[in-house]
Amino acid sequence: MAQPQTEWVPTVDDLKVKLCYICREEDRFDNPEDPPRAWTHPCACTLVAHESCLLQWIKSAQQSSSLNKNALKCPQCGVRYELESDNPLVLRALNALNTLLSNAGQAATIVGCVSLTVSFGFTIYVVATSYGAFAVKEFLGEEMYNLLLTDDPSNFPSAFAHARRASFLKAKDCLGLLHSWLKKRELESRRVKSRSFAGVDISGLELINPPPGLTSGAQAGPA
Ligand SMILES: [Zn+2]
Numbered sequence: 001m002a003q004p005q006t007e008w009v010p011t012v013d014d015l016k017v018k019l020c021y022i023c024r025e026e027d028r029f030d031n032p033e034d035p036p037r038a039w040t041h042p043c044a045c046t047l048v049a050h051e052s053c054l055l056q057w058i059k060s061a062q063q064s065s066s067l068n069k070n071a072l073k074c075p076q077c078g079v080r081y082e083l084e085s086d087n088p089l090v091l092r093a094l095n096a097l098n099t100l101l102s103n104a105g106q107a108a109t110i111v112g113c114v115s116l117t118v119s120f121g122f123t124i125y126v127v128a129t130s131y132g133a134f135a136v137k138e139f140l141g142e143e144m145y146n147l148l149l150t151d152d153p154s155n156f157p158s159a160f161a162h163a164r165r166a167s168f169l170k171a172k173d174c175l176g177l178l179h180s181w182l183k184k185r186e187l188e189s190r191r192v193k194s195r196s197f198a199g200v201d202i203s204g205l206e207l208i209n210p211p212p213g214l215t216s217g218a219q220a221g222p223a
């Protein structure tokens with residue numbers, strides 16, 4: 001067993017043989033991969049993986065509706081992977097808004113301010129296009145209406161509504177573009193936090209340079 005002075009805890013870099021649990025490729029310390037790829041030990045069991053394989057797996061799992069829930073969980077020990085990435089507040093707000101919108105679309109029970117805004121906007125739009133010209137004309141009188149608003153009275157309110165609609169759609173497009181760009185940047189900046197083997201039974205793993213007192217096959221003590 002490990003002596004009390006042995007505070008040393010091995011990490012993924014101390015393994016003689018690393019086996020990626022995703023692509024099943026092996027990396028031996030005496031015959032390293034060329035070019036080398038980063039390895040990670042992301043959870044509380046003995047599974048290790050290429051960081052790139054794990055990130056790819058997480059990315060695809062997050063895009064699948066059935067795997068999404070477990071995308072960040074180790075399939076063996078169930079521990080949650082910790083990701084580090086460039087995830088600004090704007091991106092989190094846009095993600096939350098997206099989720100809110102899709103939930104509101106799916107669940108009839110969630111009415112909330114989103115649909116209220118939409119129906120209010122729709123009402124304004126209908127009023128502006130269908131009845132706007134008539135109402136304004138009734139209110140102001142035809143002469144005043146012509147004088148104040150336009151020389152083509154039947155055209156003006158709907159043209160105005162179309163312009164507003166177009167600028168709303170443009171703003172939506174811009175937000176969508178910003179959202180995709182931030183999402184792409186977040187994906188590219190992702191790193192998986194690698195943990196030491198503290199508290200993990202590594203008796204089945206061979207270490208490159210186990211310190212005196214911790215022979216290969218011993219269990220690492222808690223951190
Ligand atoms: Zn791999």
Ligand SMILES: [Zn+2]
Pocket residue numbers: 043044045046047074075076077078079
């Ligand atoms: Zn695990």
